[in-house]
Amino acid sequence: MERAEIHELSAAYALDALDASELEAFEDHLARCAECRENAASFQAVASELAYEAEAPAPPQALRERILADARREQPKVVSLPRRRWAFPVAATAAVAAGCAAVGLAFWAADLSQQLDEQRDAAHLSEEAVAALAQADTRRIPLDGANGVLVVDDETGKGWLVVLGLEEAPSAKTYEAWVIEGDAAVPAGLFSGGGVSTVVELGAPVPEGAVVAVTVEEAGGVRQPTQQPVFISGEAA
Amino acid sequence: MARGLAHLSDEALVALVARADEEAFAELYDRFGRVAYGLALRVVRDPALAEDAVQEGFLAVWRSAARFVAERAKASTWILTLIHRRAVDLVRREQPRRAEPLELAPHPTGDDTEEEAWLRLRRTRVQEALRRLPDKQREALELAYFGGFTQSELADRLGEPLGTIKSRMFSGLASLREVLAQGELEEEGWREPRSTS
Numbered sequence: 001m002e003r004a005e006i007h008e009l010s011a012a013y014a015l016d017a018l019d020a021s022e023l024e025a026f027e028d029h030l031a032r033c034a035e036c037r038e039n040a041a042s043f044q045a046v047a048s049e050l051a052y053e054a055e056a057p058a059p060p061q062a063l064r065e066r067i068l069a070d071a072r073r074e075q076p077k078v079v080s081l082p083r084r085r086w087a088f089p090v091a092a093t094a095a096v097a098a099g100c101a102a103v104g105l106a107f108w109a110a111d112l113s114q115q116l117d118e119q120r121d122a123a124h125l126s127e128e129a130v131a132a133l134a135q136a137d138t139r140r141i142p143l144d145g146a147n148g149v150l151v152v153d154d155e156t157g158k159g160w161l162v163v164l165g166l167e168e169a170p171s172a173k174t175y176e177a178w179v180i181e182g183d184a185a186v187p188a189g190l191f192s193g194g195g196v197s198t199v200v201e202l203g204a205p206v207p208e209g210a211v212v213a214v215t216v217e218e219a220g221g222v223r224q225p226t227q228q229p230v231f232i233s234g235e236a237a
Numbered sequence: 238m239a240r241g242l243a244h245l246s247d248e249a250l251v252a253l254v255a256r257a258d259e260e261a262f263a264e265l266y267d268r269f270g271r272v273a274y275g276l277a278l279r280v281v282r283d284p285a286l287a288e289d290a291v292q293e294g295f296l297a298v299w300r301s302a303a304r305f306v307a308e309r310a311k312a313s314t315w316i317l318t319l320i321h322r323r324a325v326d327l328v329r330r331e332q333p334r335r336a337e338p339l340e341l342a343p344h345p346t347g348d349d350t351e352e353e354a355w356l357r358l359r360r361t362r363v364q365e366a367l368r369r370l371p372d373k374q375r376e377a378l379e380l381a382y383f384g385g386f387t388q389s390e391l392a393d394r395l396g397e398p399l400g401t402i403k404s405r406m407f408s409g410l411a412s413l414r415e416v417l418a419q420g421e422l423e424e425e426g427w428r429e430p431r432s433t434s
Contacts, residue, residue: 056275
């Protein structure tokens with residue numbers, strides 16, 4: 001599809017009038033084009049007004065029951081996961097009552113996923129990372145020294161760091177991630193921080209028992225850490 | 238509602254749903270289930286399929302509520318978009334059903350509940366706005382949104398170049414946006430009774 005032409009598709013997008021491949025191409029484009037995002041959002045608001053033009057007989061009561069039962073059934077798998085398993089240093093050190101902590105965690109998790117959503121739009125956060133974060137069988141290990149988690153996909157060993165409010169690395173410096181197993185540190189990627197949230201897809205697998213640490217190094221990165229970690233994960237047990 | 242959820246905005250309810258609040262989810266369904274079902278029925282033309290679309294759409298609401306960003310869209314837009322997409326997916330899979338999907342349903346009569354009166358007002362408002370669009374634009378919008386046709390299918394069906402269809406949809410939505418915005422200025426009374434903003 002031609003570049004100029006793709007801008008016109010926000011109307012068809014809002015009307016769900018794109019076929020699968022057009023939709024994919026346009027959503028790709030949306031991730032990069034703020035103007036089209038704005039157009040699409042505005043057109044979606046208008047298109048959804050059209051819904052009210054349809055005659056609306058009352059749906060069967062049984063449908064309501066079915067939908068609510070479905071949601072109830074899904075609850076433990078999908079939604080309570082962040083409440084139970086996400087942990088972060090602020091809550092750990094705040095010495096708040098357990099109930100308050102749980103509420104705080106839920107807010108934080110919701111906030112984080114919103115921010116992730118924005119980040120994905122803004123910076124092409126990989127679909128893979130988003131999928132991994134949403135999955136039940138990834139583990140989330142709190143970070144010590146930063147507000148965030150290490151996410152590990154047990155099956156593949158793939159890891160992501162998700163950090164909120166990480167300061168931008170000083171000029172001519174970079175953050176460097178390390179997967180540390182015993183005495184060995186394997187470089188796992190460079191990143192610069194800044195912004196509300198930072199998501200780093202680690203360039204090395206995270207085996208059982210390893211930890212992930214982040215140091216500040218000379219721009220361009222180094223082969224072995226030369227500094228003390230600025231933050232470190234718990235063990236990927 | 239025991240917890241007074243009726244006074245919360247749609248967006249606040251979605252925020253509660255993001256925290257797996259079942260009561261908030263039920264309240265959202267009570268607010269949008271009917272218009273969602275009407276929309277799905279109009280698109281898929283089959284009560285059982287319409288129920289499937291509504292069910293799948295609301296489950297998508299339940300699952301992805303945490304990703305809803307209130308600054309970017311109204312909750313109603315987000316919900317109806319999810320429902321519409323499910324309905325269109327279903328109708329595209331069930332090709333034979335939409336051979337002639339576009340005869341108009343009879344207008345409802347009687348006025349029993351507050352909800353029905355409210356929906357009828359909204360319906361009249363959109364119908365009037367649509368009437369003010371050029372015929373070709375209205376046709377393109379209705380065929381795309383309610384017929385579930387892709388833009389290429391529309392071009393084939395109407396015997397027009399794809400570019401023409403694209404620009405009709407674009408101008409159609411732009412005009413509709415303008416007409417609806419004017420209507421809001423002219424008639425300050427059109428506000429949803431339970432809106433809290």
